[in-house]
Amino acid sequence: MAITAQMVKELRDTTGAGMMDAKKALTEVNGDMEAAIDWLRTKGLAKAAKKSGRVAAEGLVGISVRDGRGVAIEINSETDFVAKNADFQQMVRDITDLALQTGESIEVLRATHLNGKPVEEVITEAIARIGENMNLRRMHLLEGDTVVSYVHNTAAEGMGRIGVLVALNGPKDKAEAIGKQIAMHVAATSPASLSEKDLDPSLIEREKAILTEQARESGKPEAVIEKMIVGRMAKFFEEVTLLGQKFVINPDITVAQAAKDAGVEITGFARVAVGEGIEKEKEDFAAEVAKTLGA
Template sequence: MAQITAALVKELREKSGAGMMDCKKALAEVDGNIEEAVDWLRKKGLATAAKKAGRVAADGLVAVASEGTKGAVVEVNAETDFVSRNEQFQGFVSKVASLALSTGGDLDALTASEYEGGKSVADTLTNLVATIGENMSIRRTSVLEVSSGAVASYVHNATAPGLGKIGVLVAVESTGDAAKLEAFGKQVAMHVAAVNPLALDRDSVSAEELERERQVLIDQAVASGKPEEIAKKMVEGRIRKYYEENCLLEQTFVIDGENAVGKAAENLGKELGAEVKITGYLRFLLGDGIEKKEEDFAAEVAATLGQ
């Protein structure tokens, strides 16, 4: 058997664009023959997938899955919105969300978990990239859980059940009626999708974020001609308004337009005869924070033609 050197692996990586371990395995399978190794990688779909890996994937789907007191949300990206309507892709994303329920929000654990037929999620994704022809990636995942109560889910503008562009989970802690808690949690999830709160409550607002807001308000008051000491006192009132606008429990509930979300939970608790607390929420917006490259098609064609 030919010796698989680092130089040989490097050469294959440059030719195929595949990962180091895949290149090493390919060379071992074909006794060190570079050209046969390239063919081996192509047959496995690995070379194709690797070549696509450099392309920006900002579209795709967000998926939610929930089982009583636990819920998971994942974002799986692709290059175009067209893929989000592909049934094979949708099936993959739904299955991944279900698997995420048992991986505790750990992305590495999720990609390493078994998908089906002995293949991992990562291997299945690689094959999907080769089949569909676009770069794809599992970008993030997270899990919410309560000891008793419900974790409700909501998907805004769903492409298919549990799949869409915005996915939300809301954790409602209580010993009250599970069905009513689920229904209330879904309403809160709809509120979160629409309003996008900054934090759950005042304690959840970061000190850095709060200090930045306070300083901006002070500077605005001083700029309007107020003495700094008066400006600081004025700011405290505005900070209370800031909490009401940005903290979920203090925001006006979009469902009734009157009560704060926290008050609505309190009212439900009185109805059920058991305290109801919203203990957390998650909101995934597809592509949030991904800088999508704007392509100049004419320039791309000219570059291809060597002009």
Template structure:
């Protein structure tokens, strides 16, 4: 039995683009022969799947799974919306969110977790789907939210099935109150607000200091030439207005714009039976931040005509 080194696995990954565990298994099956391992991966459809890895995957689905005080959310991307409607793909994404709850909440942790009905891991199941369906797919990001006392509320926008859709939100609703049903209802409303308004943080303390400094610099530049004491007040006032726009607790509640989210939480305490606080939230909008390749079909046709 050949000694399979990390360098050998790395070399095979670079040749085929297949997953690390797939490469390790291939080398084990071929006694460390790199070329034979390449063929082994190709026969399994894994190298073929790897060839698709360069294609942009910006479609897909977001999935959420909630179990009282813990919840998981995953985003799995595909190349086309057609695949997102595939039952096998939907089943995989939904199962991934369930598995995530039992892991450390990271992409690596989920990828390495056993997939039900295996044998194999979540990463290996994804590679199998890529080979079967014929599109590049990526397990892009994961989030795990927990509360010690209270509930984790969720909301899925543009849902295509239970817990599956295009925009997913998890909100940690912390409370010692005994009325959990009221807390769940309130939490869902807050989650809907987050989906619609997309706040940057729960409160001002969660805003990146660099962002705060940039906003301050803009206010100073707009009011250059004014006395320092006046300028300071302008900056303070401007930042307060900024926080009302971007922080969850300061924003006008979408279900009742006459109140801030913070006011709504305070008023809900009597119904919930105790103090209510938001420990944090996570919002995933499918494909956000991924640069989609823009193609000009007419230009492509003209270019090909010119080559003919």
């Protein structure tokens, strides 16, 4: 497979590796971008393993919570101009409230009636009225004794760029107090799962394979390598699981310890960020303005 300059640039942007190292990595794995990232990490040449999904699409995340039940939905638009549109924001608010009442899944929500019409049709009419493509992309429902929410980069009440829900068991007053702090922590750190047992097995295997190759390149005996891998995997779990992470409010303790000290238990969380994992063509500012104005 021919390795293009664009492929090299994308890999450099993702990993922080040098140009020649990025080109060599792509050549070694026949252009497979994820495999090239792993190759660079194995060789210790990736300065940072950035998230593979680049956030590009616009829109809003809507959050609604009531009586131990919370919902977060994402509705995308093409530009952030539309995300600031009062008409669009009202639609997001209405669909979010509807999802909290009746939503079981994104498919059910699309078919549920809002003001006498299916949500899918409401969005289609908004596309025609506002003049920009939109999409109801994701929905997360969370339940617990207490569900706490947090919205980052707020555009209006209950909606913004990042929405977080945290479910907790325990006394309601204590859960609400520590829950808000934990929700802010989740917004900042974007953990992959609640705990080690909730992690995607393929993610664990991939990380273990990378760490194993790194350890073997040290030339140490196999028995030493095994101990190195155990320690490094423990560090990995601390970094990517919510309960294992150092609490941003007090880095001397973990999130699990903070919850325990508060007398509550974290049972689940959801974090939704606008455009997460969506590719979008880059446009210059003038072109985006012209597009919004229908020029």
